[in-house]
Amino acid sequence: MITMVKGAPLVIKLLEGTQGIGVVLAETNQAAESVIQAFMGMKANIMVQEYIKEARGADIRCFVIGDKVVASMKRQAADGEFRSNLHRGGTASVIRITPEERSTAIRAAKAMGLRVAGVDLLRSNHGPVIMEVNSSPGLQGIENATGKDIAGMIIEHIERNAMPARKAPPKPKG
The missing domain is CATH 3.30.470.20 (ATP-grasp fold, B domain)
Incomplete structure (x- = not known):
């Protein structure tokens, strides 16, 4: 997923989130991996997006x-x-x-x-x-x-x- 959006920085979102809750800006690939692993460990549905600076x-x-x-x-x-x-x-x-x-x-x-x-x-x-x-x-x-x-x-x-x-x-x- 990280590679698909050309690496960090990138945005990780909980699909069930609203009003900006569950939206994380991961500034490094390592941070992105940690956040993705945490969300996946909670069995959360997520999406990863390119960060448009x-x-x-x-x-x-x-x-x-x-x-x-x-x-x-x-x-x-x-x-x-x-x-x-x-x-x-x-x-x-x-x-x-x-x-x-x-x-x-x-x-x-x-x-x-x-x-x-x-x-x-x-x-x-x-x-x-x-x-x-x-x-x-x-x-x-x-x-x-x-x-x-x-x-x-x-x-x-x-x-x-x-x-x-x-x-x-x-x-x-x-």
Whole structure:
């Protein structure tokens, strides 16, 4: 796993973690091996990711509904922290995403079979990198940052796409 992400530094995540809990930055291969062994010894499901230094503790949350990014925000980690989660002291602000970032977020949600998703991207030297596709993203942070009613947009999407079209009752003959 360490070799697959080109070695340390790298990020190790518990798959069951939320809000940045269970996310570790391993700065050396030896530290990575120790953390992986510890998590595996606890029979935890983990994922190993390349550390994108040039992101400088920032990520982009794209909120996808259907085949559209309806909102996006930049999350910036607190000083001395690499995790940009708002629950870890990060801040959120509105951001304009590039067409490539928009396309990447939509394709990521579709690849996971999701009609509603929070897609977290990092800006890397080689283009947008998907960090996570969240099937149950929180709404509070993105609604506060963007001023958009994301919950209302989700409800509208469900009403448009999940409800069968109503047919008029048959006209009586005669």
